[in-house]
Amino acid sequence: MSERQKVIVWFDEVTRKDVPTVGGKGANLGEMTHAKIPVPPGFIVTANAYFDFLKQAKLLDKIRELLKPLDPNDSRQLQQIAASVKQLISDARMPPELATQIKEAYNKMGGGLVAVRSSATAEDLPEASFAGQQRTFLNVRGDDEVVLAVQGCWASLFEARAIFYRVQQGFDHFKVGIAVPVQKMVQSEASGVMFTLEPVTSDRSKIIIEAVFGLGEAIVGGEVTPDLYIVDKDGMKISTKKIGTQDWKLIRNPASGDKETNIQVPLPPAEQTRQKITDKEIIEIARLGKLIEDHYQFPQDIEWAKEDNKLFIVQTRPVTTIKEASAEVAPEIKAPVLLTGASASPGMASGLVKIVRDPSEIDKVKAGDVLVAEMTTPDFVPAMKRAVGIVTDRGGRTSHAAIVSRELGIPCVVGTGEATTTLTNGQVITVDGSRGKVYKGKVAREKLAVVADILKEQIKTKTRVYVNLAQPELADKVAAHNVDGVGLLRAEFIIGQIGEHPAYMLKAGRGKEFTVKLADGISLFAKAFSPRPVVYRTSDFKTNEYRELKGGQEYEPEEENPMLGWRGASRYVTEVDVFKLELAAIKKVRQNYKNLWVMIPFVRTVNELKRTKEIMEAEGLVRTPDFKLWMMVEVPSNIILMEKFIQVGIDGISIGSNDLTQLTLGVDRDSEKLRETFDERDEAVLASLERAVKIAKSMGITSSICGQAPSVYPELTEKLVEWGITSVSISPDMIGTTREIIAKAEKRSGIKP
Numbered sequence: 001m002s003e004r005q006k007v008i009v010w011f012d013e014v015t016r017k018d019v020p021t022v023g024g025k026g027a028n029l030g031e032m033t034h035a036k037i038p039v040p041p042g043f044i045v046t047a048n049a050y051f052d053f054l055k056q057a058k059l060l061d062k063i064r065e066l067l068k069p070l071d072p073n074d075s076r077q078l079q080q081i082a083a084s085v086k087q088l089i090s091d092a093r094m095p096p097e098l099a100t101q102i103k104e105a106y107n108k109m110g111g112g113l114v115a116v117r118s119s120a121t122a123e124d125l126p127e128a129s130f131a132g133q134q135r136t137f138l139n140v141r142g143d144d145e146v147v148l149a150v151q152g153c154w155a156s157l158f159e160a161r162a163i164f165y166r167v168q169q170g171f172d173h174f175k176v177g178i179a180v181p182v183q184k185m186v187q188s189e190a191s192g193v194m195f196t197l198e199p200v201t202s203d204r205s206k207i208i209i210e211a212v213f214g215l216g217e218a219i220v221g222g223e224v225t226p227d228l229y230i231v232d233k234d235g236m237k238i239s240t241k242k243i244g245t246q247d248w249k250l251i252r253n254p255a256s257g258d259k260e261t262n263i264q265v266p267l268p269p270a271e272q273t274r275q276k277i278t279d280k281e282i283i284e285i286a287r288l289g290k291l292i293e294d295h296y297q298f299p300q301d302i303e304w305a306k307e308d309n310k311l312f313i314v315q316t317r318p319v320t321t322i323k324e325a326s327a328e329v330a331p332e333i334k335a336p337v338l339l340t341g342a343s344a345s346p347g348m349a350s351g352l353v354k355i356v357r358d359p360s361e362i363d364k365v366k367a368g369d370v371l372v373a374e375m376t377t378p379d380f381v382p383a384m385k386r387a388v389g390i391v392t393d394r395g396g397r398t399s400h401a402a403i404v405s406r407e408l409g410i411p412c413v414v415g416t417g418e419a420t421t422t423l424t425n426g427q428v429i430t431v432d433g434s435r436g437k438v439y440k441g442k443v444a445r446e447k448l449a450v451v452a453d454i455l456k457e458q459i460k461t462k463t464r465v466y467v468n469l470a471q472p473e474l475a476d477k478v479a480a481h482n483v484d485g486v487g488l489l490r491a492e493f494i495i496g497q498i499g500e501h502p503a504y505m506l507k508a509g510r511g512k513e514f515t516v517k518l519a520d521g522i523s524l525f526a527k528a529f530s531p532r533p534v535v536y537r538t539s540d541f542k543t544n545e546y547r548e549l550k551g552g553q554e555y556e557p558e559e560e561n562p563m564l565g566w567r568g569a570s571r572y573v574t575e576v577d578v579f580k581l582e583l584a585a586i587k588k589v590r591q592n593y594k595n596l597w598v599m600i601p602f603v604r605t606v607n608e609l610k611r612t613k614e615i616m617e618a619e620g621l622v623r624t625p626d627f628k629l630w631m632m633v634e635v636p637s638n639i640i641l642m643e644k645f646i647q648v649g650i651d652g653i654s655i656g657s658n659d660l661t662q663l664t665l666g667v668d669r670d671s672e673k674l675r676e677t678f679d680e681r682d683e684a685v686l687a688s689l690e691r692a693v694k695i696a697k698s699m700g701i702t703s704s705i706c707g708q709a710p711s712v713y714p715e716l717t718e719k720l721v722e723w724g725i726t727s728v729s730i731s732p733d734m735i736g737t738t739r740e741i742i743a744k745a746e747k748r749s750g751i752k753p
Helices: 016-034 047-056 060-067 075-091 096-108 143-158 160-169 279-296 359-364 378-386 400-408 453-457 472-479 492-498 502-507 511-529 569-574 576-590 606-618 636-640 642-647 657-665 683-698 714-723 732-749
Strands: 008-010 042-045 114-117 136-140 178-184 190-195 206-213 227-232 237-242 248-252 262-266 300-307 310-318 337-340 342-345 348-355 370-373 389-392 412-414 428-432 437-440 464-469 486-490 534-537 596-600 629-633 652-655 702-705 727-730
Touching: 008 016, 008 096, 016 042, 016 047, 016 178, 016 279, 016 310, 047 060, 047 096, 047 143, 047 178, 060 075, 075 143, 075 160, 096 143, 096 178, 114 143, 136 143, 143 160, 143 178, 160 337, 190 279, 206 279, 227 279, 237 279, 279 300, 279 310, 342 400, 348 389, 359 378, 370 378, 378 400, 378 492, 389 400, 389 428, 400 412, 400 464, 400 732, 412 428, 464 472, 464 732, 472 511, 486 511, 486 727, 492 511, 502 511, 502 576, 511 534, 511 576, 569 576, 569 606, 576 596, 576 606, 596 606, 606 629, 606 642, 629 636, 636 642, 636 657, 636 683, 642 683, 652 683, 657 683, 683 702, 683 714, 714 732, 727 732
Parallel strands: 348 370, 370 389, 389 412, 464 486, 464 727, 486 534, 534 596, 596 629, 629 652, 652 702, 702 727
Antiparallel strands: 008 042, 042 178, 114 136, 114 178, 190 206, 190 300, 206 227, 227 237, 248 262, 300 310, 337 437, 342 412, 348 428, 428 437
């Protein structure tokens, strides 16, 4: 394109080199036109026009002013600012000469129905895909309407999700432009998408085609189940056909006049199970896909359509977010990204959004739904068990939602900042817990089992592999794995199911009832894992969590910072009667199961540990060869005075890397803004971990770690093994992988299983 400042260009005037002016979509449409790919004709309103518009309408300073107070993690503020900027752009007057040029181009193309699409000029770059963040207007008719749609595309550059994404990726809002392709609408008899590689395994020998009757929006939105065709590139042969049942198709509403809209049309029973396109057309589409891939020399994500028995390519883009498959990580699915947050629990799942703003609403979550909440608490657990995936506004990978989802084995993305305001009830989304993304529509595929976990689990290691657990109903299932025991049994979920504050029950003369219910919950784990040890962490509710239990407000103070407040051992030595209820439950379980051990959490001082131990011994819980007492190491004072804590008389330590990292670095572990700072691999944290493990070894006691770090950072697990840690306790989904990591580390260190 020689004249760089053109505001209107035709598809045959641009190539892939013109992304800075016409964006990814526009460049691809031009490139395919030159390559004789059957593309519906059209023109592009260039990014030059957009930038000229901002200047002539004098919007730059106004937009900057609106964006100045932006906190992208304040979802409500983000939405408000986005709405204000979009309104500012929509209300501005289109320069008359530009409007005239757009109308002339539309009429030169023959008028009629067109698609007006956004094409961001940074779109589809390998590490910064802007796809799916801006608006598309379909079935637009009339020159005035086309001008309005173009301005609507410009405004959509400041959708909340687009602003959020640019901030995250470090893009300047005013250097990302937007072009607008205007293209003849294809009234599809059938349509679909095509990947020129298998998107789960990255197998480049396959072409994957999905097809539906009618317009393609139904397939993109995940509203219908498409046909699936797999074609082998070698010989262009169909290897797999899976016909989806389609109850209805999406078509343009012929009665809508100038305001073109789409409607759902029921399909007769005989049509619902019919193959959407012929075998000949499948091969023809596959050949077009191979031609496009060869032209670009890169795998492509392609949209196609069929009208009057002619096939058209509507759009193509590189499969930028798919990485080469490795032995451990399945490649990412290419789809519009609605939200980005922290990876909390791996896997992918699709379902209907159910937004829960308060625990009283958890019944709205049905089996197969995706639970969306600002954050979760123990009261959400029943709904979390029914959900196929979880998305939250707040929290990090050590938050309640993250911990529970890992234990349940369901995908989870936390800290998105705006899930509850961006998503809508009933919307179909896919949760990618491995990469911290939420995609539009149903795009999840079965998890790729590259190496069976069951084989990894059979690997023998000297370092023991324990699991972190809390849900009683999972005890038998997890115990069936090749695992050495439970390294962290959390009390909070069992107590949460009891639902009443122990002090409240004690005052009502029902202390024994609390003890029995707690013992019943603990027994399920002890029985399932016997004779393997179950290390029970005594209750570590914080005051704000205890207040949520029935009667809790009567006994719990309101604290400014409950994370650093009245919790752990501090409670036991100041509320002895309540602690005795818990100790009675432990004694009751040990009457039948001698594999139950105890671990004391959040011990701030040596004296707290001494006093706690004295209370336990007075209740008959004395250390013996079959009853071990552990202390959690999660406060810096534990590291500094490690020898003195051990000299009190304990059998082992278990490092709570979540709290230890938080308190060592002074970082709220659930802060989205400090997500990158919270890192167990920080030099200061590593020094603390090394000191704890080595001193424990030198003083003849066992050492373990029960935070989330070993489940997330294999390199940290390797260091712990080298230092001499005796066990690692991880989430159930990481048993096999952790065994493999430990085995390799032991081999390098010369440790024999």
